[in-house]
Amino acid sequence: MDIADIATPDFIEVDVDERLGKVRSIFERENPKAIIVQNDGEYAGVIGEKQLINSHVEDNTKAAALTQAVPKIDRHEDVREVARMLVEGNTKVAPVYEGEKQYGIITQDAILEAVLDNLDALTVEQIYTDDVVTIGERDHLGQAINRLREHGISRLPVVDSENRLAGILTTYDLVEFMVRDEGRQGKQDRRGDTDRMLDLPVYDLMTSPARTASPGESVRDAVARMFEDNIAGLVVTPEDDDGEVLGVMTKTDVLRALTYTEEEQMDVQVTNIGLLETLTRSTIVSAITEVADKYQRMNVHHAHVRFHEHKEKLRGTPLIQCQIRLRTSHGQLAGSGEGYGAEHAFHVALDKLERNVLEVKGFEADERYRGQLLRKLNEL
Known part of the structure; x- marks a missing residue:
């Protein structure tokens, strides 16, 4: 198409x-x-x-x-x-x-609307992001803005004192709040100056209740609900919806899933590819493939590499955060790191990813050993 x-x-x-x-x-x-x-x-x-x-x-x-x-x-x-x-x-x-x-x-919406009927083959569990970043309902908007910037994300699930889902705060909420014209300000409007705005509690601006999805439901139903409610993401909670935050699924996650391939070569997605200088896509693919090959029993379905630039610089080179996420036959594995320049950040994240891959490999080896030992003991 x-x-x-x-x-x-x-x-x-x-x-x-x-x-x-x-x-x-x-x-x-x-x-x-x-x-x-x-x-x-x-x-x-x-x-x-x-x-x-x-x-x-x-x-x-x-x-x-x-x-x-x-x-x-x-x-x-x-x-x-x-x-x-x-x-x-x-x-x-x-x-x-x-x-x-x-x-x-x-x-993004036009593409998702065009392929909506084909999304019933996917479940939320297959594509949602589980390394979710949250904010407390009593935290200040200034803290929320810093968290959004630091992680390069567009929404924060808001949790109460018991770490249960209380609402959602998005960049759209903040944009709408910040661009209100003076004609909409009344005596009770608390916009004030910037400092006062940043001191407002998240509770004052969050949307509650937050729209949710369960891991087992189809992506088609979840996306249809996003369109119906005119939102760009859903908080993923358990089937019994007890308020535990498992992760977030956004329209961008769904769009990313459309790029998954069944080719032999690993499918790699790079977000903010404009930050690459000395790195190339082929170099990234080769490096991740080399790490994944250290555990032959694990099949990698998709890799997502995300770069985010911070304001801090060293001799003109920006501080970059790199996150690598693998969707594999053994679940999701990730590694993240920071460095000056995209190449440095990528290799720091790659080292952490390799340690996580080897940790899973070692854990399964230990489980097989324990299983063999138990069988031998039962034979005595």
Whole structure:
């Protein structure tokens, strides 16, 4: 399937010289997935809500300051390749071209709606993220924003004093709160200055109850519920829904699952691929394959490598966080690490991943030994 009939000619665009104050008002009024940025009529990139929430840029700053480079997509590109490009570009929207002319845009939602009926072959358990980051309901919004930035994520399950699910806080909640115009402020409005806003408890802004999914339900049903409720993610809880937070499943997780292949070569997804300098995709694939091969009984179905850039730098080289996650026949295995530059961060994460793989291998070897020993004892 290609995206010829999925792409839409309807989109919002601004010039690189447009004020960010106006861009924020467009997000509030139109609620777009992202805004296309033009430079003298030529495509320059996109601005998404993540760029807005991750910045403290003044309203008078030009849009160019937050413009993210997102690759152009041919209108007849295969839907799986487009899904890969959106995930790797860490974007929910990309410009679609027909030859040299911009036709429109393709969005994450448009792809998921087009393949919705095919998602009943997957279960939530197969694709959700289990290394979930949470926030306490009495923690401050400033702490929540720092946690979102630190982990490069878009939502935080909110837990109560007993570590049970109390609600959800998303970047959209924060964007909506931060761009309220003065006309909507009343005497009781607690927006105030930035410092006061950051001191507000998460409880004041979270959505409760949070929408949930269980591990055993189909991805189709879960995504249909996301569309129905106009949300981008679900908190995964046990079948009995006792409030324990198992993880999170987002539309991006589903989009990533569309890129899974049945080829002999390991399927590897790289998020924020633009941070790579000396590394290449082939180098990453070879390194992860070498680690996985140290445990021959384990089959790797999919690998996801995610890079996230921090503000800290050393001699001009940014501090990078790298997370590697493998979906295997023996469950999920992961490794993460930080370093100056993507290559350094990748190798730190790779070392941790290797230790985790060998730990699983050693554990199973110990279990087999114990089983053999018990059989021998029973024969006495």
